[in-house]
Amino acid sequence: MDTTNDLPNRWTDIGKMIKRNxxxxxxxxxPDTKTTPTIMNGLQNDFKVLVIGAGGLGCEILKNLALSGFKNIxxxxxxxxxxxxxNRQFLFRRKDVxxxxxxVAAAFINSRITGCNVTPYKCRIQDKDDDYYRQFKVVIAGLDSIEARRWINGQLVNLxxxxxxxxxxxxVIPLIDGGTEGFKGQAxxxxxxxxxxxxxxxxAFPPPTTYAVCTIANTPRLPEHCIQWALMFGLEDAKLPKxxxxxQFDNDNPLHMNWVFETAKKRAEDHNITGVTYKLTQGVSKNIIPAIASTNAIIAAACCNEAFKFCTDSSxxxxxxxxYNGLNGVYTYTFEYEQKEGCAVCGTNVSTFDISPSTTLEVFMEKLMEDPRFQFKKPSLRSxxxxxxxxxxxxxxxxxxxxxxxLQELEVLDDDEITITDPALPGIACRIKVHYLQDN
Known part of the structure; x- marks a missing residue:
């Protein structure tokens, strides 16, 4: 790789960490030596890193990786x-709006760091196949969407x-997950x-607000019901032009979100409901999380430190x-999350779900979606x-x-297993064992 035009001594500080034990x-x-610069060659030529998200966290991550010696991103x-x-995504200028x-982020990094090769993709992570993800040494997620984080987590487990x-x-491809919310963050x-x-x-995440399926489908009363109808039924209705x-629906795509807004507004008008706005449509379909530049910088640094350690074995x-909590000072706390036996993605045991046999399937699905253990969005059920x-x-x-x-009418018996698939869990069938409670 041509580094003749690089700044003199750019990698001096990196060398202090990889040239001595x-x-x-x-x-x-x-440790690297003058004759065998194995680690530096790996950073600059061999180790390919995927960054998901080029927003407030992603801009910081890309900058940090490029200045830490990574050149294939x-x-x-x-x-x-x-x-x-x-105000916080510093790789962008007003002309880039x-x-x-x-x-834009890739072009900015490539122009500032000689020899760096950041390859951009304007697409959904779901659009890439298994072979694409297999090529990376490490994946860093700088996402504000729980759904997207669940997807990439499931994808890497499947590989x-x-x-x-x-x-x-x-x-095994390590996933480094970063997230920020105001003055708080996590790596x-x-x-x-x-x-x-x-x-x-x-x-550990609060379950998303859910609404009764029958209310959404038949008797909407709130603007949120109309928006959910557009998301749940409008997208699947072949009679509605799109x-x-x-x-390929994506709630980050303005074209897609505008269609949901217009569809929800039309349904609201049909039912004499007011209050459907574009901002509310965004709020219902995805969580809008406040972002602060200093928090992004701290969490991105933590994520990139982990990537550097994975690739160099230096620590x-x-x-x-x-x-991390920066609300009233600078406070960090580290602990180990343990594997959950009944995890729908990496666990082996089947989770048990207590329910009455006289519960309708509709109510059963609503309770499933409200359960913080699963947080399904659009589950499909087989038994x-x-x-x-x-x-x-x-x-x-x-x-x-x-x-x-x-459930009784559907011939689902006590201790029967129900297999559930959901878009949030790619290629994964979650199994739940039904445990019947006695009706009072």
């Missing part, structure tokens, strides 16, 4: 630059190859199938969760080889009448 270095750590972000981003975040219970370490290291995964701690493929990595309820356009019509039937 230390008390915290891994047992496998072998991919970045994925579906969003475009808005004026409101400019309306352009792709990933593309791990196990033979008779033995994990192939070459297939987390996830080794798929080895440590706890993101789904193991999903109940300027995009409904299977032990985080085990496995660090929380005893039969479809109980399916979200897809074709099978939805055939299974929709089941919503008003009780």
């Amino acid at each position: 230390g008390p915290f270095a891994s047992p496998d750590f072998v 991919d970045v994925i972000d579906m969003d475009t630059i808005d004026v409101s981003n400019l 309306g352009k792709s975040k990933a593309e 791990v190859v196990c033979d008779d219970g033995n994990i192939d370490p070459e297939t 987390r290291v996830i080794l798929p199938k080895i440590t706890s995964c993101f789904e193991c701690s999903i109940d 300027p995009f493929d409904p299977k 032990g990595f985080l085990n496995n969760y660090m929380m 005893n080889g039969r479809n109980l309820y399916m979200q897809g356009t074709v099978l939805n019509a055939a299974t929709k009448p089941n919503l008003t039937k009780t």
